[in-house]
Amino acid sequence: MRKKYWFIFILVLFTVLSSMLGYFYIQKKNEYRQIAGVKYYNSTDISNLAVLCKIWGFVKYYHPSVVEGKYNWDDELINMMPKVLKSHNKDERNLMLSEWLASLEDFEQETLPELYPDSVRMYPDLDWITDKTELGTLSDQLERIKTAKRNFKKDKFIQYSDNTISGEAEYNKPTYPVTEYRLLALFRFWNVIQYYYPYKYLISENWHKDLLEFIPKFIDARNELEYKLAILELITKLNDTHAGMGWNNTIEKWKGENIAPYQVSFVEGKLVVTGVYAVRDTINANHSIQVGDVILSINKTPVENIIAEKCKYTPGSNYTAQLRRIADFILRTNAEKMYVEYQHDGRQLNTVVSCYTMNRVNITSRFQRKETLFKTIGDSIGYLYLGSTNGGVVPQTINTKGLIIDLRCYPAYDKIGGYMDYALLYTEPEVFVKFTMGNSKFPGLFQYLGELTAGSENPNAYKGKKIILVNEVTQSHAEFIAMKYSVAENSIIIGSTTAGADGDVISLKMPGGIKVMFTGVGVYYPDGRETQGVGIVPDIEVKPTIQGIREGRDEVLEKAIELILKER
Template identity: 25%
Template sequence: MSACSGTKKGYSPDKKFSPQQLQADFDLYRNILETRHPGLYWYTPKPLMDRAFAEGRAKLNDSLTETAFRNILSLVNTKIGCGHTSIRSSKAYEQYIDSLKSPPRFPVYLKIWKDTAVVVYNLDKKDTALTRGTIIESLNNKPVTKLLDTMYQYLPADGNNPVAKDQQLSNGASFGNLYTTIFGKSDSLKIGYRHAGGPLQYTFLQFFKPDTSAKTGDSAPKAVSQKTREEKLGEIRSLKIDTVRNFAVMDLGSFSPHLDLQSFFRQSFKELKKRKIKELIVDLRTNGGGAVHNANIFTRYLVNKPYKLGDSLLTLRKSARYNRYLRKDKLALWVLGFFTHRENDGYYHFSYYERHRFKPKKSLHYDGAVYLLTGGFSFSATTMVVHTLKGQENVTVVGEPTGGAAYGHSAFMIPDVVLPHTGVRFRLPAYRFVMDKKVPRDGEGILPDIYAGPTIEAIRLGRDYKMDKAIDLILEKRKD
C-alpha cells in the first residue's frame, strides 16, 4: 500500500514522492473527508473549505518529502476546526524517529498563552540566559506573536479554540518540534529574551544533543528498574489524601479503557467515604478524553440528578466506501449498522445516547465539595464531564476554559486513515456530537467558575497555580 518501506532501515526522511503520488493521496484525503466526516462544515463553510482544498492541491506540482506533504495537509486540515481530525506521520517515519539515538533537540520548553512565551525548562543546564521564567520575545528576529500566528495554522482544535492550541504548544517539546517541522533546523537560533522587568537581550540557542557516553570510572551501565503495572497506572490516575488538611486530590489523566478505571473509582470513593473527606479536587488538566463509558461512570459518582450526555449524536451516512483505507474501523461499522437509524433529517442517529437519562450512583455517591481543575488539554469526553457537572451547587470549576468546545465535537469513534502512496495517516471521527445546542457554535471551551491562569511569576517560582487556587478556595470556605 505504501510507496516507502515500513522498516526503520529502509526509510529515509529525504525520500521524495512524485507530484502524481502526492496529488493522488491528497485527492483521496479530500474525498474521504467530504464523504464521511460528520462535521466538515461546522466551523468553515463549504466554499471556504473548497478554497482551502484547492490551495493545498496547487502546492503539489513538485516532488516533496513526507514532512513537506504533511505540512500542506496540516494547513488544510486546520481549516476544518476539528480537534479530533489530525494529520499523523507514516508508520515508517515514526519507526525511523524511534530508531534515532539521542537526536539533537530544541532544548527549550515553553509555556504559551495569549501571545506570551515563557521558558519552563531548558535541557541545557549550562545555559544561564534562558532559565525558568525567561520571557521569549523573538526567534531569528521573528516576533513571537507572528511566529505563534503561523504555528496556530498547523494545529487542529475545536473551532480553532485558542486555549487548546496554546496548550498543545506548551506540551513539553511540542513548540520546538513544530517550529523545526515548519521552519527547519539550523545550527543556532538568535533568541530575543528578557527577564521580568529587565531589558531586551539576545543570545544564540543551539540544538541540544545529550551526552550518552559513559563517564570515566563507570564499569557498567546501571540497571534501570522496571515499573510495575500499578506504578504505571498510578502515574495516570491516583487518589492522594492530605491527612493534615483533610482533603483529597484525584489525579485523573485519562478515561482510557486500559486503566482499570471502574475498579479505581469504586476503591477511591469507598476510601473517601471511609475517611469522611468533605472536599475533593479532581485534576482534569491533562485528561484528553478516552472511553465515554468511563467518563460517564465517573460523572455518576458526582452528579446529583439524572442527565443526558447531550442533545444529538449522529453520523452522515452508512457507507462502506473507502473502508479499505481505514484502520480500527470494525467496531465503528458494527455500531453504525446496529445502533443507528435514519431520522427525518436524513442523518443516522445514535438514539440511545440522545434520549437516555443516566442516574446518579446510589452506592458510594460523593456529596462533598468538588473542585474540577481544567485547561487546554481537558478535551473530548472530559468536556462532557465538565459540562454535566458545571453549575451543580457543590461543584466549582477552577482553571482555564476547556480545550474541547462547549457546543460539541466530532468524535466517539476515530479510526485512522492511511494514504496509500505516502503512508501518511489522519484521524477520522465517525460521529457528530452536539453537547449543548443552546451555546454558540464558536469553538469556545467550557468556562471555569474561577479563572486561574498562568503568570510569569508563577512559572518562575514553579508554582502549581491552579492547584494552589483550589486549595485556597477550600481553606477560605472553611472559615465561613
Template identity: 30%
Template sequence: MKRLFLAVILTFFAILFTHARELTPLNESQKFKQFGLVWGLMKYHHPLVSKGKYNWSEVFVKNAEKLERIKNQEELNFFLLNFINSFKSSKIKISNDFDGLFTKNYDYDWIAKFQPTSELYKKLNELKLNTNINDYYVSIGKLSVIPTFENEKALEKFDFSIKSHRLLTLFSFWNAIQYFDVNKYLMDTDWEDTLDKLIPAFLTCDAELNYEKLKAEMVRALDDSHAFYLNQNLLDSLFEYKPSFVTNLVNDTLVVIATFDKNVDEYNNIKLGDKIVKIGDKSIKTSILEDLSPYISASNYSFLKRLSNWVLHGKSDSLKVTIARNDSLFSKNLPRYKDFTNTNPKVLSRDTPRKKWQFIEDDIGYINLKSISKKEIKTAFSSFSQTKGIIIDLRNYPNNLALNELTHYLYPERKTFIHVLGPIANRPSLAKHVKSPLKLIIDPFKTGHKNRNFYSKRIVLLVNNNTMSQSEYIGMAIQGSPNCLTVGETTAGAVMNIAAFTLPDATEVNFTSLGAFYPDGSGAQRKGLKIDHYVNETTSNFLKDQYVLKGIELIKMK
C-alpha cells in the same frame, strides 16, 4: 454558382467560429475539481460503486489522465455523463425526508454551480438523493456509530510524482470528510474553499517534501485536535534541531522549566525561570500562529499553546531569542541540537499536589485522575466523606479508571450527561443524535446510579489544554454532577472517538468521528469544556498552582 458556394462555406465557418466562441473555457483546476466531486459522489452514493464492485482508486487515476485533452465545459459535461453511464446502473431509492436529521453538513450546491446539462444534472441529483447505498467504503456498525474506512487501501505503486496519484490523495480524503465528518460545519474555512485552494498546489507539486506539506495543510484545515499529521520527513524538515531545555507557556511568554546538561556554555545563556518573550523578531504568539498553525490541526488556540515548546525547534543549529531575567532584557543566540541525551535534568520547583489523592487542607480533598485506580478512588471518597469539598484534577489523561467508577460517588441518580451526533450509513452528509444502540446494552451517554449517599458537597474540576478526548468526555460527566464548578482554561476541543482513514500513499489520518453536545444543546467540539472560572496564571505566580488555589477559594466560599 462559385459565389453561392463561397457564401455557404463562409457562412458555415462563421457559424463554427461563433459556436466556438460560445464554448465555456476551463482551466485545469476546474475540470479536475468537477471530476473529483462526481467521482466522490459516486463512491459514496452509487448502489454498485458503494458495494466495492470496482477498484475506485484505479478508476480515478485512469479517468483523470483522460481529462488532459478536455478543453471546455461542454466537453467535460459530455465526459462526466459518459463516465456515470459507463457503470452498471442499479435501483435508485429516492428520499427527501430530512425530519429529525442534522443538516448543517448537507452541501451539494456544486451540482448546479457547474452548469451541467439537464441529463447530467438529473443523474447527479438522483445520486444525491439515493438511499440504496452499500457500506464497502464506509461502514457504521450496530454497536458503534463510529465510521470505519477499513477498505480504504494504498494505491499499488503509488508515486507522488504522478499528478493523478497526488490528486487521488486529495480527493479521497476530501470526499470522506465531505460526507462523513459530522463536525465539518465547524471548520473556520468552508471545506469546498479548502479544496479550491489545494487543487492548484497538488497539480503543480514538484517535490516529495512539498507533497507532505500539502497533506499537512489538507489535514490542518479540519480544525480538529485529533487530526494530527506530520510524517517524519516533514518533522525533520521543520523541527529537526531542538534546544536542550524545556519551556512552559504562561500567557504569551515561554518560561524555562527544565534544562539538561548538554554543555557548560549553554548554562551561561539560559537558566531555570528565564522568560523568553521573543523568538527572532516575533512575539511568542506570532511564532505559534505562523510557525505551528499552518501544519498542525487544532480545534482551538489553547491546543496550539500545548505545543508551544515546538516554536523553539527549527531547521538550523542556533536560535536567537529575547530573554527577560530579573529586571533585564537581552538577546542571545542559543545552540540547538539534532540529538542529545537528557542527562542531569534540572527542573523548576513548582508547588502543586503530587499524590494520587490527599488532603490539601483539613477539610478539602484532592484527587488526581491520571493514574488513580478504582480501589484508590473508593478509599479517597471514603476518607473525604466529611470534607467541605473535593478538587478533581483532570489536567491529564486517566489511565486506570472507568467513568462509572468515578461517577458512582458523584451522582444521586443515573442521568444523561452528553448528547452525541453520529453519521448515517445510507445518508451521506446527514447525521442524527445517537441513542443507545441496543436495548440490552447500557446507555453509554448516561452515568451514575441511584445513590442516596453520593458526595453532595462542592466538587471543583480542574482542566486545561491537556484535557483532551476521553478526558473531555469524563469531564463532561463530572460536570453533570449536582455541585460541580469547573476551573481552568479552554480544553483541546476534541471530545469523542477518532476515525482513521488510510490515504492512497498508505499514510493514516485521524479525525474526530462524532459530535459532542451538552444536554442543553451547546457544543463541546472545538469549544472545549464549559469553564466557570478561568485561571489567571502569570509569570510571577505560576510557581504556585493557581488552579488548586482557585479551587480551595471556591470551596471555602460555599
C-alpha cells in the same frame, strides 16, 4: 569476422531502439506534463479537476455498485484525469463525465426516509449537484444516483476497524507520489470530510473553495516535504484538535531533530518557560534561561512571526489549542545551537542555547505524570489527579471538606479503575451528553443517536463541593469526563478554555504512506450546545500568570482550594 559484424549490428540496433524508446518516453512525459498539469495548467483545468473530484467522491459513496467495490474506483479516477483535462469546454467535459456514469451498472431506486428536523444535526451538502448551469444533464444523473437503493452493509469504503477507515488502498510507496496520486490523496480526503466529518459545518472557510485552492498546491508540490506540508495545511482547515498526521520522519525533520531543553507554554499571550528538561549524558547544559522567563525571539525571528508561520500547519479547534501544539515544537531545530532573546526580571537578555537530539532530552508529558492518584491537600481537601501514571482505583469513600478533580491532563484509563462510572459523585442519574454519527445509507447526514446518563440513585454519594480543573491540555476523553462529572450535584468547573475536540478519532490512509486523523463522532451537550471548538466552558475562568509561574504557584489549584474553604 561474422561475429564482429553481428556484434556491431546488435550494438547499432540497441542504440536505435534506445533512442526510439527515449523519444517515446520524452513524448509521453511531455504529454503527461501538459495533460496532468505537472507544470502547465490554468483556471479552467483547476475547475474541471474540482468537478471531477466532487463527482468521483459523490459516486464513490452514493452509487450502489461503486459503494460495494465492483469497480476499482481509484483507477477510474486516474484514468479520467487526463480525459477531463483535455476537454475544451464545459459541455465537452460534462458529456465525457455523463458517458462515464452511464457506463456503470444500473441500480434500483429507493424512496428516501422521512427525516424529522429535530433529529438532524447536519444535512448532506448536495446543493451543487442541482446546478444545471455548471453540470447540464449530468445533474439529472446525479439526482438519480442520490435516490439509489444502497446496501450499507456491503459498503467497501467506510469500514471502521480500530478507528481506521480500512476500505482504502494504501499506496505506501513512493513516499513522494506522482501528480495523479497526489491529487488522489487530495480528492480522497476532501470527500471523506464532505460526507463523514461531523463538524463540516464549522469549517471556517468554504470547503468547496478550499478544494479549488489546494488542487494547485498538490500539483505544484515539488518534493516529499512540500506534499506532506500541503496535507498538513489542508488538515488544519478543519479547525479540529484531533486532526493531524501520524508520525512521519519527513515532518519530524522539518520540525527539527534537536531541541532546546526547556518546556514552554503560552501564558498571558507570551511564550514563557515553565520547566527545564534534564539532558542525558550532559554535565554542563546551558540553563541560563530560567522558569518564568519570557522568550522574545528565536534565531532573531520574533515569536509572533514564528506563530503566524506555524499556525498554517498546526491543526486546532481553537487558537489556544494551536498555541499549545506549537509550544511543543517551537524550540526544535536541526542546528546544535539556538540564539534566544528573552526577558528576565524586566531586563532583555540574549544567549546561545545548546540543543540536543530528542532522545537525549527527558521531555515530560503535559498530559500525564507520575503522581499519586488521590491525596489529601491543605486543610482536609481531597485532590484527585486522573493523569496519574502510578495507577490505582479512585476512592469510593471520601471524608474531606471538598474534592478537587484535576482534569488538566489525559486520564490514564489503562491504569486507573472506577473513574469512568464514578458513582460516588452522583445522588441521582443526570443526562450529560448526546452524539451524532455519519450515515452510510445517506452520506453527509448526521443525526442524533440519543443521550447518555451519568450516575444513579445513591443516598451515600459524596455531598461535598466538587471542583473540576480544566485548561488547554484537557482534550477529547478528558473533556468528555469533565462533561460527565459536571452534572454531579454541587460541582463547578474552573480554569480556562479546553482543546475543543471531544469524541473519538478516525484515521485514513493516504498515498505516500501517510495516515491522517480527524474527529469521527459529534459530541454535544443535551441541549444541543457545541463542544467542538468551544470546548468545556468553565463556570469560573482562572488562568496562570507569568508572576505565578516565576513564584512556582498553581493559581488554578489555589482558586479551587479558596472556593472550598469559603463555602465551608
